[in-house]
Amino acid sequence: MTGFVQIIEYRTSKPDEVQALSEDYRKARETEDDGSPAPARVMACADRDHPGRYFSIVEFDSAEAAMENSSRTDTNDFAAKMMELCDGPPTFYNLDLLQEM
Template structure:
């Protein structure tokens, strides 16, 4: 679970503190586990500052705190403050930016070349996949992997993310899918044809950022037409 630490302090020596923080970042380069940091200044009180530091997990934050430079920098930071700073530890229970990034990484992963990579860091074990043209739904990571392998066996493909909207624990991604039909797909032998689809993928995420449930919408009928599967019906 993503973890954040909120540091609240008062100082009239912010420039010195800022240089101190820059030195710490440089000294711990390659070992510091924080992924993102933001410092805000109180508009109504110029001596009041709040820093929000993000870590991949609480465990990573604790590993960061055990760096020898961290304790030294902390002592020097306290000396620059007008009062002892306060710390608030936060487990992130909703992160719309993380959920959107997960959707992009998910699409890139299932379209990657070679053997399909593990999906454990993207999906929960009992992931539920909804596709209107497929019955029944794929439930569980193994069932979903079989569905993906069917597509990968028939096509070399890639997704282009055209648009994303994140709200609460859900993200809607509008995508374009470009592919080459190289192998059997639903009984249609590989043709070498270049095909294209557009569609959307709506995902529901857990607080840890993994995808719990997904809903796909795309034009499979149009795809079958591009593969020539509808030619006899049109005669």
């Protein structure tokens, strides 16, 4: 089984702005569709026990696809804008998928 999951943990006091930025990025990627690797699935989550803490769970077909996606100009632009909305640096967890049920 192949697969790669990246979890991005971040804090923000501007969750609505983060959501709008993410939606704009998603729409731009959909209309562009240049055939380059994109996430297979993205989930945005709020931590119920720690208000202001959020997680993005991003699934890719492979670690290589994730790295190619990360090197895109639009991904870097999105990340820079995202950092402006966050209350500190994010924490990244890069995970190889071992099993799905």
